[in-house]
Amino acid sequence: MRIRLFLGNVKSSRGVLGKMRRLLVCLLFAFLLVCSMVGLKNVVTQHSGSDTPVVLAIGGGPPPPIPGSN
């Protein structure tokens, strides 16, 4: 019920005001996600003690060494 009130009625969200409200809600959600991502990253990397980046391998190939890192 609270979610319904927050998001409003989808059918009545047409028109300029409806679109603006929808855009605002999307911006809010996106901002929350960005804050969560940055927070998660800070929590994880603050104990690292080095600037070694995380290696995210999308394929099966070995990731190359970072220039300047050991």
Add this chain to the structure above:
Amino acid sequence: MIGTYDLIVALLSVALSLGMVGVCLRQKVFRRYVFVNLYILVSAAHTLGTLYFIHYYGYRSITYFYFYYTGDAVGSMIGYLLIASFFDQLLRDSAFRPYIRPTLGIFFIMVVGISALFVWRNYSTLYSSFLIELQQNMFFVGVLLTFLLWLSMNYLRAESRRFVLLVSGLGIYFSAHAANYALQFLSSGLKNALTMVPPLAYTLMVALWLYTFWRVPEGEAAVESVPRPEESLVKVKISSE
């Protein structure tokens, strides 16, 4: 040169990827799961490209470095679209449906903006710094969104077993990366051994997806419906009468 282990894992991942795409084409579900297949095809091409560049330019060459991270950035973006498509599929009947695509679009622009903001002072190594920063941020985005996807899936009770297994594959991939990342900090002596984990995690994900498309039918339910205790009690009463 790369070792035998890396070569075997790379070739195995390419073989599994092509097998998965072949199964999708045979079952005529390629368009239905277009982002999964696109992601797998791009990753397989990237893997073959890494083998080519290592062979001709060397593992420690700057050419391989740029190829790897540029390809990885493209793959991460398609991976992001894949997670977004899972969200779109999961929340299609909920009140959040009109908000999913704009939110994830704005979120992606913000992540790219933040990545650029963090590195814009490094003029000399702007491109490489940006690629590494973007890759790190996309990793945390992937972890966060997969976790939210898993929570939503449990809360909304996803109906399709195939969908659950596809999301589980992503979970294996990102959780293995996260555990690997944490272990690198805990024990620096294991660093060389731990670099073997990311390609293996990717290969396991592809293997699970291949199993999903090969052995799990399209309409199979995620969980069998279990009757509640009071319902079974009522049935006993009726049958005793």
